Amino acid sequence: MSDPLFEFLCRLGDNTLVLGHRVSEWCGVAPVLEEDIALANVALDLIGQTQLWLGLAGEVEGQGRDADRLAFHRDVWDFRNVLLVEQPNGDFGQTMMRQFLFDSWHLSYLKALMSSSNEQIAAIAEKSVKEVTYHLERSTDTVIGLGDGTEESHDRMQKALDRLYPYVGEMFLSDDVDAAMVAQGIAPDPTTLRPAFDAHLAQVLGEATLTKPADDFAHKGGKTGARHSEHLGHMLTQMQWLQRAYPDATW
Amino acid sequence: MYAQMIKSTGQGVKSLDEMEPEERAFQERINAGGKIEPKDWMPEGYRKNLIRQIGQHAHSEIVGQLPEGNWITRAPTLERKAILLAKVQDEAGHGLYLYCAAETLGVTRDELTRDLLSGKMKYSSIFNYPTLTWADMGAVGWLVDGAAIMNQVPLQRTSYGPYARAMVRICKEESFHQRQGFDIMMKMANGTEAQRKMAQDALNRFWGPALMMFGPSDADSVHSAQSMAWKIKMNSNDELRQKFVDLTAPQAEYLGLTIPDETCKLNPDTGHYDFAQPDWDEFFDVLRGNGPCNTDRLEARNKAWDDGAWVREGLMAHAAKKRAAKLAAE
Numbered sequence: 346m347s348d349p350l351f352e353f354l355c356r357l358g359d360n361t362l363v364l365g366h367r368v369s370e371w372c373g374v375a376p377v378l379e380e381d382i383a384l385a386n387v388a389l390d391l392i393g394q395t396q397l398w399l400g401l402a403g404e405v406e407g408q409g410r411d412a413d414r415l416a417f418h419r420d421v422w423d424f425r426n427v428l429l430v431e432q433p434n435g436d437f438g439q440t441m442m443r444q445f446l447f448d449s450w451h452l453s454y455l456k457a458l459m460s461s462s463n464e465q466i467a468a469i470a471e472k473s474v475k476e477v478t479y480h481l482e483r484s485t486d487t488v489i490g491l492g493d494g495t496e497e498s499h500d501r502m503q504k505a506l507d508r509l510y511p512y513v514g515e516m517f518l519s520d521d522v523d524a525a526m527v528a529q530g531i532a533p534d535p536t537t538l539r540p541a542f543d544a545h546l547a548q549v550l551g552e553a554t555l556t557k558p559a560d561d562f563a564h565k566g567g568k569t570g571a572r573h574s575e576h577l578g579h580m581l582t583q584m585q586w587l588q589r590a591y592p593d594a595t596w
Numbered sequence: 597m598y599a600q601m602i603k604s605t606g607q608g609v610k611s612l613d614e615m616e617p618e619e620r621a622f623q624e625r626i627n628a629g630g631k632i633e634p635k636d637w638m639p640e641g642y643r644k645n646l647i648r649q650i651g652q653h654a655h656s657e658i659v660g661q662l663p664e665g666n667w668i669t670r671a672p673t674l675e676r677k678a679i680l681l682a683k684v685q686d687e688a689g690h691g692l693y694l695y696c697a698a699e700t701l702g703v704t705r706d707e708l709t710r711d712l713l714s715g716k717m718k719y720s721s722i723f724n725y726p727t728l729t730w731a732d733m734g735a736v737g738w739l740v741d742g743a744a745i746m747n748q749v750p751l752q753r754t755s756y757g758p759y760a761r762a763m764v765r766i767c768k769e770e771s772f773h774q775r776q777g778f779d780i781m782m783k784m785a786n787g788t789e790a791q792r793k794m795a796q797d798a799l800n801r802f803w804g805p806a807l808m809m810f811g812p813s814d815a816d817s818v819h820s821a822q823s824m825a826w827k828i829k830m831n832s833n834d835e836l837r838q839k840f841v842d843l844t845a846p847q848a849e850y851l852g853l854t855i856p857d858e859t860c861k862l863n864p865d866t867g868h869y870d871f872a873q874p875d876w877d878e879f880f881d882v883l884r885g886n887g888p889c890n891t892d893r894l895e896a897r898n899k900a901w902d903d904g905a906w907v908r909e910g911l912m913a914h915a916a917k918k919r920a921a922k923l924a925a926e
């Protein structure tokens with residue numbers, strides 16, 4: 346295993362990088378103008394957080410790679426994001442359900458990171474918490490509004506939940522990297538965040554008149570990099586294209 | 597500019613003597629540099645004309661998201677991605693302010709949107725051109741936002757209050773966009789051989805369409821004369837085009853790029869740049885729907901609107917349920 350702190354920072358930065366990219370795919374084609382603006386806000390926050398996390402990862406690694414180098418010049422197996430965030434946008438409902446599930450985990454994880462023994466991490470977390478609090482408010486409202494909207498919107502949101510729920514579990518898995526972070530007081534054990542997440546989920550799904558899938562099966566392999574979905578490679582072909590095609594250029 | 601070929605009443609401009617007292621008071625207020633506000637009396641032609649003009653401008657901001665949105669997922673660095681995304685977000689915001697300004701004239705955003713989607717209302721011809729390389733993000737900011745500013749800065753003084761105020765907010769952001777575009781062009785023009793080639797190619801493709809943004813010469817147009825009397829148009833198309841060339845040509849030189857017009861040179865006698873007219877046949881083709889991207893742009897907007905219908909309906913249904921529940925609780 347490479348330096349666990351580097352791995353850990355890549356996990357945080359790749360989550361925001363990949364999700365920020367996905368959300369930015371909505372640019373100009375959202376259901377209403379206000380959503381175009383709101384989605385761009387979320388994507389912008391996530392890209393900004395990526396710059397901080399991957400910037401710090403590069404510093405920790407100490408091999409001269411900056412955030413852009415990490416974002417644009419690694420291949421699929423080096424990405425450490427959870428599988429949830431690389432899932433395709435689908436319809437607006439699927440996008441917002443993915444956002445809600447991620448935001449719920451993200452906010453509680455960031456709040457815990459605010460008391461990290463690593464000051465730089467605590468500072469990035471503190472800045473991010475402000476942004477992600479707003480993301481969660483919005484995604485929660487949208488999931489409730491569409492779940493408890495028309496019959497069609499309800500059915501689409503239920504489908505989105507059924508489609509994405511198998512990717513929730515991975516966010517709460519703990520492995521050697523997490524154990525190393527817990528040992529150094531850098532980050533919480535993700536498993537400890539699950540009960541609060543479940544309680545919040547139950548409450549929101551109740552208001553949204555949606556039903557949590559009975560099966561708690563969880564796909565995994567994203568945050569370890571062992572096995573991403575096929576979707577990530579396609580995203581990278583777009584995201585990294587210019588950097589790869591013109592490696593000697595600066596932009 | 598974002599509003600092209602706006603037709604007014606088609607009648608000549610009336611003199612003050614020919615006007616009824618109401619209209620005379622209205623015109624005198626405009627002549628004195630005063631503002632007309634939504635509740636004030638206004639001639640029907642003024643209202644209709646403004647709706648067309650503001651609506652077309654708003655649609656341009658909205659459709660204008662597409663050619664730049666085309667490169668967000670391929671932006672070459674995180675910072676460039678963030679800047680471009682923020683820019684496109686600004687354009688959506690401009691659309692929103694302008695639809696709000698239009699709504700004060702008694703038309704809804706949904707009505708205007710339907711007219712855009714059906715092709716009844718137009719948006720600026722410039723957004724029917726494709727963005728083919730990253731240098732186009734530079735060229736669009738530099739030339740397209742640059743041309744828009746030429747037209748919009750004077751419109752900050754337009755006679756209709758809500759429109760003038762929207763323009764003040766918009767202009768601040770547009771000049772920021774223009775600088776960002778120029779910054780991309782600088783990077784490209786001073787970059788590798790391939791980047792320089794992209795930059796020149798972008799200028800070659802966008803120069804003519806940028807000049808067309810001001811519309812054909814309107815020196816003899818009755819529509820323009822009326823719009824100018826109403827101060828919803830502040831300068832002639834040719835005046836603005838000349839100003840744009842005078843400002844842009846030295847910038848191209850600074851970048852080391854060549855404007856695709858051999859006649860474009862500073863004329864020592866006039867102190868202005870000479871330049872060749874763009875291909876007006878092409879311009880009218882684009883207006884008729886035959887630009888390179890008209891079909892794609894309208895298809896994309898229609899698809900976004902249709903795909904979003906269930907979302908809008910769902911959120912409205914939920915809001916109605918909440919209102920009903922609140923009422924029942926009272």
Ligand SMILES: [Fe+2]
Pocket residue numbers: 657686687690766770
């Ligand atoms: Fe704009």
Ligand SMILES: [Fe+2]
Pocket residue numbers: 657660687741744770
């Ligand atoms: Fe614009």
Ligand SMILES: [Fe+2]
Pocket residue numbers: 687741769770773
């Ligand atoms: Fe702009």
